[in-house]
Amino acid sequence: MKKILHPSLARRSLTRLAAAATACALLGPGLAGTAFAAPPASLEKFVVAGWSKPITEVTNLLVDEDKGFFKAKGIELRYVPGAGGGDALRNLLTGQADIAFTDPGSFFSALEKGEKLRAIYDIYPQNVFNVVSLKGSNINKPADLKGKKIGVYSLSSGTRQNLLVLLHQAGLRESDVTIVVTGLLNFAPLMQGQVDATAATDTGLLVGRQKGLADVNVMEVKDYLNVSSDMFVVREETYQQKKPLLRQFLAAYRDSAAWMIRQPDEAAALAVKYAIDGKDAAINREVIGLRNLASVSATTRKNGLGAFDLAVLQKAADTYLALGLVQRPIKVSEVVSQDLLPAP
Template identity: 70%
Template sequence: MSRPFCRLSSSFSLVFGLLFGSLPALAHGEETVTVAGWSQPISEITNLLAEPDKGFFKKQGIALDYVPGTGGASAIQTMLTGRADVAFTDPASFYHALDKGEKLIAIYNIYPQNVFNVVAPKASGITRPADLKGKRIGVYSLSSGTRQNLQVLLNQAGMGEADVKLEVTGLLNFAPLIQGQVDATAATDTGLLTGRLKGLPEVNVIEVKDYLNVPSDIFVVTEQTWRTKKPLLTRFLSAYRDSAAWMIAEPQEAAKIAVTRAINGRDEAINLEVIKLRNLSSVSATTQKAGLGHFDMALMQQGADAFTRLGIISRSLDMSEVVKSDLIPNGAAQ
C-alpha cells in the first residue's frame, strides 16, 4: 500500500467515526467485522452507514467497522494488509488480484448490474469506444473501478491505456470535464446523476454494460478467512442482505439518514435519487430467483474470459473455484 493512501485512510477514520456514530464498547459476544471500502462514506452505501440507526449488524452479534478507500483495488490491498476482513470491491480488481496470485474468494454479489460509464460533452462527438483514441479521460483514481471498466471499453475498440491520456479527477468530480481539462470522464450512474444535478451540460454516455455487463461491486475475502470464519461471515452477509433489503423497501428513510451519515448527503432529495439508482443495481434476474447477493456464474466467467482475451489479465481464471454462494443465508431478509 502506498503511503499517500495510508494517510488518506487515517484522515478519514475520525470523519467516519463522527458520521457512523460513537459506537459503544463491544457488548459481550460481539465480534468486529471491518469492511474495506472502495469509497469514502457516501450516500450510495447508506445501508452500511445506517448501522447506528438500524442495527442490522448488531442484531447478528457484529460490531461493524469501515475503512474508506480510493477504489476497488485499494479495498483489496487494505484487506490483504490485515486492516480489514472483507473487501467491498469490483470484479475487475478481483480478476487482477487473482491474476497476481492472491488467494481470494468472492462471497456476495452486491450490485449485479454494471453501473460504470464514460461521459463526454455532446459537442465532443464521442459516442463509442473508438472515439476515445488520443483523448484525455478522467478517472476517479488509478486503483478504481472507473479505470478498470474504461480498460474494457478501450479494448472493445482494439486500444489500451497507451492510446489515451488518463487524468485522476477524484470521486464524483465532473468539474474538469465541464472546464475542458479532460475530453471525457469515466464515471458511474450515481456520479452522472450528481453531475447533472449540479449543472453538467448535455452529454453523451457510453455504458459499459452494453459491452460487458459484469457486476459493479462484490464482497471478497481471503481464502483463509473464508475457510476459518464461515459462521461469522454468514452472520455478516445476513446482516448486509437485511440492510440492502431495507434500503430497497424504505428509500425515503434511507435518504433522510444519509443527511447525517454520508459525507455527501446534505441534500435529502439528491440522496433519494442516488439511493434509488443503487437499489436498481442491487437486483437482477438471478437475485429475483435466488435472493439478494447471489451470483450469475456465467456472467462472472464471461467477465474473466473477456479480461483474459483482451489481455487485461495474463491467464485464464476458473470462477467456479473462487466465487462461492455457500455463505449467503437462505430465506427472505428479516
Template identity: 70%
Template sequence: MKRKTLVAVWLLVVAVFLAACGAAGRNDQTGGTAGKAKKDKTESLRVALWSQPITEQTNLLVEKEKGFFKEKGLNITLIPGAGGGDAIKNILSGQADIAFTDPGSLFFALDKGAKLKVIYNIYPQNVFNVVSLKDKQITKPEDLKGKKIGVYSLASGTRQNLLVLLHQAGLSERDVTIVETGLLNFAPLMQGQVDATAATDTGLVMAKEKGLGDVNVMEVKDYLNIPSDVFVVTEKTYNEKKELLQMFLEAYRNSAQWMIDHPEEAASLATKYAIDGKDEQRNLQIIKLRNGSSVSPLTEEKGLGALDVNVLQQAADTYKTLGLVKNDLNMAEVVADDLLPQQ
C-alpha cells in the first residue's frame, strides 16, 4: 500500500512537471510570436513637405532604396506642398503629422494662435541671399536703398528675408521697390528689369547654369543667421506620439548623415526620385549646399537637428519689429528639444 502511494505521488509529480513544461512552451511560443509581431509591426507617419519632392530632400526620397525609416519600424508618407504655409496647414487640419516648414510660416501660424512645437532644426543655416549684377555695384544692404528688387512672391521667404536684410541696414520696405517675379526670378535680373533679386543658394546655382554672369551676392546669414527649415508638429501630436516622433527623428538624422557622407550616391539617386533631379552634376552641387546648411557649431557639439531657442527668439522678435507678426512670440514655449536623438 505504501509503495502504491509512492508510485501515485511520483506519477502526479511527473504529470505536473509535464503540464508545466507544456505551458512554458506555449508561453515561449506565444511570447516569441508576440515579440516578432511587435518587431515586424510598422507605424505610419505623414510628413508634409513645403514643396514637391526636390533634390535637396533626397535623403527623404530614397526610403525605398535605403530604408532609414523602415529600420526604425516606420512607414512614412510624403505630402507635397506649395510653401511652408501649406505644410503648417496640413498638420493643423490633421492631414499630416509633421511639417517640413520655414520659421516664417511657423511665426505666422503662432501669431494666429496655433499651438505648435518645433522639434528639429533641419537647416540651421540661412540659405537666402540677394543677388545683383557686378555693374550695379551693390555690395552691402545700404546699397539697396532706392533700388528695384525681385522676390518670388510677396508671401515668400525671399521677401521675408529681404526685409530682414534691409532691417539690418536701418532700411524698410518703403526704401525700395519690390517686384514679384515668380520662381524664374533671375530672368528679370539678367534682362535689367530689376537691380537685384532675392533668392536662395540653390536658385543661384540654377541661374548660373542658365548664363547668369558675374554677380555680387549678399548672404542673409551674414547679418541674421536664422534657420531655413525646421520640423514642426502640433502640441497634440507632440503629446500623443512622442515615441514615434523620436523614432522619426533618429531615422531622419541617420538619413541626413548618409547624405553628408555620400553626396555622390545621393546625387545619383536623386535622378530617380526628385522632380528637378535629371542633371546629376547639378544634383551634387545642390546636395553639397544643403549638406552645408545642415551643420553648424551647435550641431557639431550636440548633433544634427540641435535647436537654438535664442536664435529663433531673435528671428521672431525681428518679424515683430518688421510688422510681419502682430504679437510677441515666446519661443521657449514652442521649442522642444527633448525628442532629439542623443549623440
C-alpha cells in the first residue's frame, strides 16, 4: 500500500528537499560533476567502523558496487556496523577498522582516557540530535526530564551524549533520570508508554512519524549546542603513517557525499538494494534529504565538504568540560587536522 504523508509533514518535506537542492547548488563548481578515472589494477582494503548498521542515511558508503567512488581511488571498502559512536571507536582501537564514523562526545571521551586519536573529516557539521516526548507528557524543556525514563539508541551512542548535554542545561545529572536502551530508530517504547521520552536523531524522528508517531514535543539539541554530529576519526599512528591512503579515502568519500546531494533520487533507489531499512524509496528520499542538509554548513560551502569549524568544535569541548562530561580540557587544534581534505 502506498504511504501517504500527513499534509504538514509533506509541506516540511518539500521545504527540506528545496533546501537540499539549494545545498547542492552551493557545493561549488569543483563538485558539480566529478569525473572518475579508471580504477587501479589492484585495490587496497580499507575498513570503516560505523556507528550504525548499514542504514539508509549512510547510503553513500554502501553503494560502491554500483557507483565505484572508492574503487576509483584504489580502495576496496568494507563497512563494519556498530551500535553508537563508542562502538565505532572500539572497533577502531581494537584494530577491526581503519577509520571510525563517530560523534564528538565519544571522541572527547576517548581522548580523555588517553587514546591517541585524530579527527580528519567533519561528516555532519549540523547537530541532528533531539529528545522526543508525547504531547500528553508535558515535557517541554530540559528541566521537565527530571525523574523520567528516557530511551537512547545505546549507551555508547550520540543519543546518550546529547541527552546529557540537555540534562546539564537544567542542572540535571544522568542519575536524575532513568536511561533505557531502546535500540536504533525504535519509537515503539515511547508510543507504548514504556519510556517518557526518547533521545533520537532527525532521521529517526522522521521514520517514527512515518510509522504513526504523532502529537509529539521535540527538543532540538542544536538549540543549546550546535556542534557536529559525526566525524571521521583515526588512530594517531594511522594519521602519521598512512596519509596517502587516508587522502584517497577522504577524496572518495567526498565524491560519494557530493553524489548523494546531487542525486538524492538515485541514492534513495539504491538504498532499497543496500540499506537494511531501505525498503521504501519514498522514505529513503526523505532520510537522504535530511542527511544532505546535515552535511553542509557555511564552513563547508567555503572550504569544501568535510571542513571543520574549529571554533565551534572547541566550544563543544569546553562545554563538555563545563558540564562535567569530560574531566580535563581538550585543545581541539591538537587533535583535529584538515591537511588530508581534498581541495574544494
